Amino acid sequence: MHGPASSGWLLVALCAATGALCLLRMRSGVEEQRRSAGGDALMGFGMAVMAVPAAVFSPPWWAWPGYAVVFGAAGLHALWAARTDAHHLHHLVGATAMVYMAAVMADSAGRPHAHSGAGVPLLTGTLLLYFVGYVLLSGYRLVPVPAGPGRAAPARAVAGGTGWGDRPELARACRLSMGIAMLAMLLTL
Template identity: 65%
Template structure:
């Protein structure tokens, strides 16, 4: 997580902006969608905080325990909904991965590359999971041409411009999830 400065700042920007978008989306959603957006905002901001380069801000040793507690609580919150929804199962895996990385950083001295920073088998399993998630999400963003009827003059005149945030733009939500998956892969690679 605390690798080269440039890549660290890029992860901070990517995850921070994704977390901010999820907060905006959370304001415009309700019910389960609101909860999912809140969980994604927490994940985005947590990943941004963990990715701050150690050369700029070396976190105190106790901060890794705070990350583990916060994401452990997020994992407990996602546990019951995960039994009913694949997306909530992904939130559970993500929260547990954050707990794992926080504990690995705490035991590895807070710097990536230490031999004690993480278990290779668990890290490998998470890398496989997130690689599959990123590939699947990326494929879902590829536009699929569909035959569409020629709109009539009345339907074209009454068509509204879609909003830029919220549930009306599912491709933006998917792009944010994809970017957080890529960021998670980058963070796991530094363990």
């Protein structure tokens, strides 16, 4: 991706850490949570690889079409899985964004700073709007709601019950960090 190396490395660290956490979430006893965590892990690691600063490592020309194929297949899988769980539609949008970024990077591979000056393309703007909304909604969902009159206190996991990887706020935090990282990556296009 284009941009300063220091922010690129921070983005790599954020995405790789999120991908690793999602791999740990795959240890869940609930099959749907494992599948969702697998999609999140693929996205996290894919974003980490894509965010490596170009000054450090410039992938060969065939890497960008390879990314497009991998994330195109992930998008098709997400479309198929969306039949039973609507969250996979977000995976579809994320995979579409990754294919789009890979295509842009493949197009600019021989031209390091080839910007047309025509402003933000429509698809980039649409993806930016989607991810801004997603980040705001995900952040809002992470805000704790205090127990008060007429509200039940949140249920806590009992020892031997659900594992830490099954906690919904952990999945939300992973998705929030990946949404922020996706925004940063789209802004560098």
